[in-house]
Amino acid sequence: MIAEQLLFAFLAACAVTTAVLMVFQRNPVTSAISLIGNFFCLAALYLLLEAQLLAVLEIAVYAGAIMVLVVFVIMLLNVGDEVSLSFRPNLRMIAGGVLMVAFLLELLYLFTMAPGAGSIVVAAMRPSGLGTVESMGHALYSGFLFPLQITGLLLLIAVVGAVILAKRRLS
Amino acid sequence: MSVPLPYYLALSAVLFTIGVVGVLVRRNVIVVFMAIELMLNSVNLTLVAFSSFLGDVTGQALVFFVMAVAAAEAAVGLAIVIAVYRNKPTVHLDDINILKW
Amino acid sequence: MTYELVPLAVLLPFIGFLINGLLGRLIKREAVIGAIGSAAVGIGFLIGLNVLFSMLAADPEHRTHVVELFPWISAGGLQTSIAYQIDPLSVVMLLIVTGVGFLIHVYAIGYMHGDPGFWRFFTYLNLFIFAMLNLILADNFLLMFLGWEGVGLCSYLLIGFWYDRNFEKGTTGDAAKKAFIVNRIGDFGFLIGMFLIFTTFGTLRFAPVFAQAEAFPVGAPIMLAITLALFVGATGKSAQIPLFVWLPDAMAGPTPVSALIHAATMVTAGVYMVARCSLLYALAPATMTVVAVIGASTALFAATIGLVQNDIKKVLAYSTVSQLGYMFLAMGVGAFTAGIFHVMTHAFFKALLFLGAGSVIHAMHEEQDIQKMGGLKSHVPITYRTFLLASLAIAGIFPFSGFFSKDEILWKAFAGGHIVLWAMGLFGAILTAFYMFRLVSLTFDGEPRWAHGKHPHEAPATMTVPLMVLAFLSVFGGVLGIPAALGGGNAIEQWLEPVFRPALDKLPHEGHASHVLEYTLMIVSVGVALGGILVARRWYRSTTGVPEGIAARFPVIHRVLVNKYFVDEAYDAVVVNPIQKGSERILWKGIDVGVIDWLVNASARFVAYLSRTVRVVQTGVAQGYALAFVLGVVAILGWLLVH
Numbered sequence: 001m002i003a004e005q006l007l008f009a010f011l012a013a014c015a016v017t018t019a020v021l022m023v024f025q026r027n028p029v030t031s032a033i034s035l036i037g038n039f040f041c042l043a044a045l046y047l048l049l050e051a052q053l054l055a056v057l058e059i060a061v062y063a064g065a066i067m068v069l070v071v072f073v074i075m076l077l078n079v080g081d082e083v084s085l086s087f088r089p090n091l092r093m094i095a096g097g098v099l100m101v102a103f104l105l106e107l108l109y110l111f112t113m114a115p116g117a118g119s120i121v122v123a124a125m126r127p128s129g130l131g132t133v134e135s136m137g138h139a140l141y142s143g144f145l146f147p148l149q150i151t152g153l154l155l156l157i158a159v160v161g162a163v164i165l166a167k168r169r170l171s
Numbered sequence: 172m173s174v175p176l177p178y179y180l181a182l183s184a185v186l187f188t189i190g191v192v193g194v195l196v197r198r199n200v201i202v203v204f205m206a207i208e209l210m211l212n213s214v215n216l217t218l219v220a221f222s223s224f225l226g227d228v229t230g231q232a233l234v235f236f237v238m239a240v241a242a243a244e245a246a247v248g249l250a251i252v253i254a255v256y257r258n259k260p261t262v263h264l265d266d267i268n269i270l271k272w
Numbered sequence: 273m274t275y276e277l278v279p280l281a282v283l284l285p286f287i288g289f290l291i292n293g294l295l296g297r298l299i300k301r302e303a304v305i306g307a308i309g310s311a312a313v314g315i316g317f318l319i320g321l322n323v324l325f326s327m328l329a330a331d332p333e334h335r336t337h338v339v340e341l342f343p344w345i346s347a348g349g350l351q352t353s354i355a356y357q358i359d360p361l362s363v364v365m366l367l368i369v370t371g372v373g374f375l376i377h378v379y380a381i382g383y384m385h386g387d388p389g390f391w392r393f394f395t396y397l398n399l400f401i402f403a404m405l406n407l408i409l410a411d412n413f414l415l416m417f418l419g420w421e422g423v424g425l426c427s428y429l430l431i432g433f434w435y436d437r438n439f440e441k442g443t444t445g446d447a448a449k450k451a452f453i454v455n456r457i458g459d460f461g462f463l464i465g466m467f468l469i470f471t472t473f474g475t476l477r478f479a480p481v482f483a484q485a486e487a488f489p490v491g492a493p494i495m496l497a498i499t500l501a502l503f504v505g506a507t508g509k510s511a512q513i514p515l516f517v518w519l520p521d522a523m524a525g526p527t528p529v530s531a532l533i534h535a536a537t538m539v540t541a542g543v544y545m546v547a548r549c550s551l552l553y554a555l556a557p558a559t560m561t562v563v564a565v566i567g568a569s570t571a572l573f574a575a576t577i578g579l580v581q582n583d584i585k586k587v588l589a590y591s592t593v594s595q596l597g598y599m600f601l602a603m604g605v606g607a608f609t610a611g612i613f614h615v616m617t618h619a620f621f622k623a624l625l626f627l628g629a630g631s632v633i634h635a636m637h638e639e640q641d642i643q644k645m646g647g648l649k650s651h652v653p654i655t656y657r658t659f660l661l662a663s664l665a666i667a668g669i670f671p672f673s674g675f676f677s678k679d680e681i682l683w684k685a686f687a688g689g690h691i692v693l694w695a696m697g698l699f700g701a702i703l704t705a706f707y708m709f710r711l712v713s714l715t716f717d718g719e720p721r722w723a724h725g726k727h728p729h730e731a732p733a734t735m736t737v738p739l740m741v742l743a744f745l746s747v748f749g750g751v752l753g754i755p756a757a758l759g760g761g762n763a764i765e766q767w768l769e770p771v772f773r774p775a776l777d778k779l780p781h782e783g784h785a786s787h788v789l790e791y792t793l794m795i796v797s798v799g800v801a802l803g804g805i806l807v808a809r810r811w812y813r814s815t816t817g818v819p820e821g822i823a824a825r826f827p828v829i830h831r832v833l834v835n836k837y838f839v840d841e842a843y844d845a846v847v848v849n850p851i852q853k854g855s856e857r858i859l860w861k862g863i864d865v866g867v868i869d870w871l872v873n874a875s876a877r878f879v880a881y882l883s884r885t886v887r888v889v890q891t892g893v894a895q896g897y898a899l900a901f902v903l904g905v906v907a908i909l910g911w912l913l914v915h
Contacts, residue, residue: 001173008174012182019186019209023193028202035205038186042212045182048174049223054215054234061238066208066245073249074201079262096195096899099906104188106909111180130223131231139228140235151239158243165250168257194898203895264894271892 008048015041026081028074032067039063051131179220186213200252200262204245211241274326275337275358281316281370282356282409285401288312292398296391306381309394313377313401317370324363332770335360338411338479345414349474357411357478361771364612364764365408365544368619372536373401375738379627380528382734383634393433393526400426404537408544413466413476416545420462420509423538428452430533431525439524447524454518458508462545465501468494482551482774490555490778499552499559502545503566510542510596512570517840519593523585527630530585535592535626536619543599543615550608550775564604564685568696571597573837575703579710580823580833583640584629587711591666592622594700598681601697606779607684608772609765613753614677616764620749621665621674624742628659631735632715635728642711647720651728654736656716658743663712665746667705667801670794673749679794680755686793701797705804713812757790 018038025031039062046055129135140148190213193206215234222230255267288308292299299305327335336359345352356362377397384393403422410416432448439447466476472494473481488495506512511519522534533539546553546563553560571594578590595618602611633640635652649656665672668679678701686694722728730736754760811818823830832838 004173019189051219107184112177139232158246162246162250166253268892271890
């Protein structure tokens with residue numbers, strides 16, 4: 001019990017740290033690697049939530065496929081460091097900071113303290129193996145069959161679109 | 172499962188806000204792009220947490236679809252970045268501002 | 273079953289219209305196109321005959337049937353159906369329209385031979401028959417108005433049929449527009465009348481309207497308004513003073529059109545409408561007087577113009593206006609039967625006259641000036657004989673059909689105490705006899721005055737056979753209306769009596785007039801007609817110089833007549849020019865440019881100004897948009913949390 005709570009605390013700290021690093025690192029490659037770290041933390045959290053398949057997919061799809069693509073594009077375009085992140089405290093920065101703090105507080109209030117926030121009924125009899133490949137497969141290929149097919153079509157369109165957009169004009 | 176649901180939700184809120192800050196302050200379009208991925212992931216975390224605590228597989232199925240959409244978005248988005256870069260060699264968002272009055 | 277076929281008679285010309293209109297260009301073969309067009313009308317005639325016989329078998333009080341096809345307009349209190357009323361009156365009109373129409377269709381096959389617009393011509397003709405049948409068979413004012421407008425449209429299309437030809441000072445298109453616009457003025461009156469009927473009776477169907485009208489006292493003001501408004505429509509469609517000016521110009525169309533539309537059928541629509549609403553007119557004695565006076569004036573007025581015209585079709589056109597005047601005179605003095613009877617006989621002999629004129633024009637290679645004709649008698653014998661018979665009929669010589677109908681009208685006018693109107697009609701009859709035989713003599717008698725290169729020839733059988741059929745009808749058509757004084761039963765009067773009974777009951781009964789007086793008047797009218805004929809024959813058979821002498825002695829009168837009393841010029845000065853000038857200066861340059869355009873431009877400028885001001889938020893900086901987005905999210909979340 002305590003071990004699990006400690007593990008959560010550790011993973012949460014890691015996730016926030018990597019996220020902050022991703023945003024505030026001037027070098028894009030460092031940002032990308034921080035984000036990959038963040039994805040690993042999230043994958044571990046998914047495991048804590050007993051979502052095994054999604055944990056694997058998080059690493060395979062996000063950390064693997066998408067981030068490789070991002071890093072590849074960074075390399076391809078040879079993007080350098082950003083000139084500055086200019087943290088001089090001007091009016092705009094203060095306004096933006098206040099806005100962000102307000103936003104975070106609102107979200108936290110909504111999730112934790114708003115009336116009814118704690119009242120979500122935790123299923124008494126939680127079916128074991130909710131996130132296994134088997135149960136996900138059943139769900140996706142029965143109730144979500146149609147959205148699944150549409151998703152396949154969407155990916156196909158995305159592939160075609162990406163090729164069309166990125167290829168050189170044959171003039 | 173000894174960690175209560177609100178903890179996951181709070182973590183998700185924090186990650187989301189960091190993602191928003193990233194979108195707003197970074198000038199590099201690729202980093203902005205990554206910040207958006209971060210926001211998507213924070214939402215995914217919410218969905219998975221709810222799914223687990225409610226014992227309903229729907230949330231996880233939705234995450235699956237979000238991942239697919241994110242993959243498609245990444246492919247097309249990065250292709251657009253390349254296409255823009257070809258016309259105007261920059262990845263700075265404040266330089267890519269000709270779509271205006 | 274018999275009556276249920278009547279809608280088919282209406283529909284067939286429409287089908288013919290569709291076939292010839294859509295496929296005519298592909299069919300190309302004139303025989304096929306002509307056969308389709310004629311058959312569509314001919315079958316309608318057979319259906320009409322069938323209805324006539326089953327009506328004859330029926331009891332006189334049970335001859336009215338309404339065939340309802342489907343609801344047409346249903347809006348609030350207005351319920352209108354496509355429904356056809358078949359009663360003795362509409363059957364008579366149905367037979368006239370389809371019968372004469374069929375003959376003219378057949379004639380047109382020969383007359384229009386070789387015309388590049390052959391299929392178009394038959395398309396329009398069938399559309400016209402369709403509209404005309406709707407007009408006469410409708411069981412409500414709205415469907416009647418549909419037909420009313422439809423025949424006006426076809427009239428426009430057919431007057432301007434030869435759109436590439438010149439006509440008088442302008443083109444055929446000008447004549448067509450004139451006809452359409454003048455008719456529109458009349459239609460406006462019809463519309464007003466219809467609105468008044470609807471507000472008064474709450475329905476537009478004939479039967480309920482007339483049933484309710486029975487309760488109104490004679491001389492009710494609303495009846496005066498309704499009937500006057502409707503009569504304005506009738507003066508437009510039937511070419512009466514003051515809206516007659518379009519009919520002479522309508523001669524720009526092909527001659528079969530003049531025969532069918534501008535003599536036999538469409539122009540009698542006004543007479544039919546007054547007859548149909550006879551009860552309403554009987555309730556408004558003042559309107560009856562107006563109708564009678566307008567009719568008699570038109571009859572005389574147009575006849576005087578006809579005296580000096582030299583275009584063969586123009587003479588007939590003014591003759592038509594004049595004869596329509598007689599019909600309205602009949603309506604105005606309450607002789608509804610006589611008026612409808614004259615519609616019928618006039619359809620026969622005037623169609624024949626126009627077709628004969630067409631045959632002459634055909635023979636003379638498109639020459640219409642009678643001063644350049646003469647001596648055609650031996651070249652076109654069939655045309656000559658039939659034309660002569662028709663002329664005798666229109667002149668009112670016993671025992672031709674025109675005698676019975678015209679004399680009936682004059683007798684009813686006299687017996688009703690309208691001595692002045694009778695005198696005007698009688699004088700018009702003299703003039704009619706005179707100008708018709710002037711026309712006959714100048715065209716067929718005397719020495720040829722045409723150029724040597726021409727070789728007049730008789731028309732083909734498709735043209736002469738209709739002439740002969742119509743000649744037969746013109747001669748013997750009168751037997752339907754032999755008056756009691758001459759030992760006849762006046763079949764048509766008995767036939768139409770149930771239709772006009774309600775109206776006749778409302779009219780003051782004239783005292784019983786003696787047969788002796790009637791005989792006297794008949795002799796007088798035949799006598800003066802014969803006098804007119806003889807004078808015309810003597811003056812015009814050969815070049816005598818008498819007419820020229822008279823013209824020289826009364827130069828002012830002659831000039832006025834030749835220029836048709838300067839009516840067109842007067843309308844131009846009083847109506848057309850002020851409207852044109854006013855439109856240009858006030859409506860166009862004042863209101864259109866100064867007000868409407870200004871408003872449009874001002875609103876455009878305002879939007880442009882607003883856009884220039886607002887567009888600066890569109891910075892092109894994507895993160896700016898993202899910031900606004902977040903701001904919105906924060907605001908909405910906050911609002912949700914507070915509430």
